[in-house]
Amino acid sequence: MNDDLWLDRPLVLPWLKGRWTDLLELKSQNRLPHALLINGPEGIGKACFALALANFMLCRDPQGTSACGQCRSCELTGSGGHPDLYQLCPDEPGKPIKIDQIRELTKFIYSTAQQGGYRVVIIDPADSMNINAANALLKMLEEPGENTLLMLLTHRLGQMLPTIKSRCQRVDLPPAEVEMATKWVATQLEVESDEAAQLLVIAHNSPLQALAYKQDDLLGLRAKVLKGLADILKNRSSSIEVAQQLFKEDLELILGWMYSWMVDIARLSENEADPEILRHSDARNMLLALARKVSSRKLYEYADLVQEERKGLMFRRNPNKQLLMEKLLSEWYSLPRG
Ligand SMILES: [Zn+2]
Incomplete structure (x- = not known):
């Protein structure tokens, strides 16, 4: 991994530079709104972007379009301890942001003495506020007080209350342009x-997710899954043996891959389309062979089954993962066998 990574310093990733310049332009004209709704796909660097903007607003000696990185304020932001920066997220990932948390934020906004500059709030992900929390935030969005900037981050705009949306200026961050993202990840x-x-x-074109995949050696896991699936079809291993190898891995992720492979080949066998449409080049040969042998109806049925089990994993507390994999893989074995 490159030592100069973004993780410990808020950097604006290359494909977000255009929006960065736009916001700084507004700031230089004293027209920066007090509430921004920062919207864009998952894993493109929204959190880094917001933190970089917070850093810039709080910096005592900004240099052109970036914070100086040296002043006391930059130091405090870097260590996560700046008294004028408030970062609000759920207590646990995936849980809602609750009204008590917004009440704490209210205290920060209205009763904390400022250190002389801006006060910045980042709510991430803002769509995880439950309805009471969102309503409690409304008043603050209307009258946040002088020199305050609130940034609400989301990749699920549809789940934001219209009343919240209408009180913020929307900043749409673009997905990472493929060539730029490839170069950056490389x-x-x-x-x-x-x-x-x-x-x-x-990683569905999410550069940050791509980095995480590499760190967790998910390409290795993916190769293991593909080999297991091929071995079952070719009778080199039984579905029970492969289930045994896989059930302790991240099944939500594996089932997500299996689902997208099935949809890919169902599309292919339905349209007799150009094999080039297969996005998953690593699984290509096996997928093409299945597309020739299995009807698209059966492939969709299997995709549905995989998806259903995947939902079960997400919502059920404690499914028997080994049995679940055995079932899916024995159906997999039967797929081309009618
Ligand atoms: Zn600074």
Whole structure:
């Protein structure tokens, strides 16, 4: 991994530079709104972007379009302890932001003495506020007080209350442009651009997710899953043996891959389309062979089954993962066998 990584310092990622310049332009004209709704796909760097803007607003000696990185204020932001920066997120990932948390924020906004500059709030993800929390935030959005900037981050705009949306200025961050993202991922990970491109495909074009995939060796896991599936079809291993190898891995992720492979080949066998449409080049040969042998109806049925089990994993507390994999893989074995 490149030592110069973004993680400990808020950097604006290359594909977000255009929006960055726009906001700084507004700031220089004293027209920066007091509430921004920062919207964009998952894993493109929204949190870094917001933190970089907070850093810039709080910096005592900004240099052109970036914070100085040296002043006391930059130091405090970097260590996560700036008294005028308030970052609000759920107590646990995936849980809602509750009204008590917004009450704490209210105290910060209305009763804390400022250190002489801006006060900045980042709410991430803002769509996780429950309805009471969102309503409690409304008043603050109307009258946040002087020199205050609130940034609400979301990748699920549809789940934001209209009343919240209408009180913020929307900043739409674009998805990462493929060529730029490939180059960036390759540089960060110090890998060839082919590998970077493949990581990006399985990460649905999210550069940050691509980095996480590499760190967790998810390409390795993916190769293991593909080999297991091929071994079952070719009778080299039984579905029970492969289930045994896989059930302790991240099944939500594996089932997500299986689902997208099935949808890919169902599309292919339905349209007799150009195999080039297959996005998952690593699984290509097996998927093409299945597309020739299995009807699209059966493939969709299997995709539905996978998806249903995946939902079960997300919502049920404690499914028997080994049995679940055995079931899915024995159906997998039967797929081309009628
Ligand atoms: Zn500074």
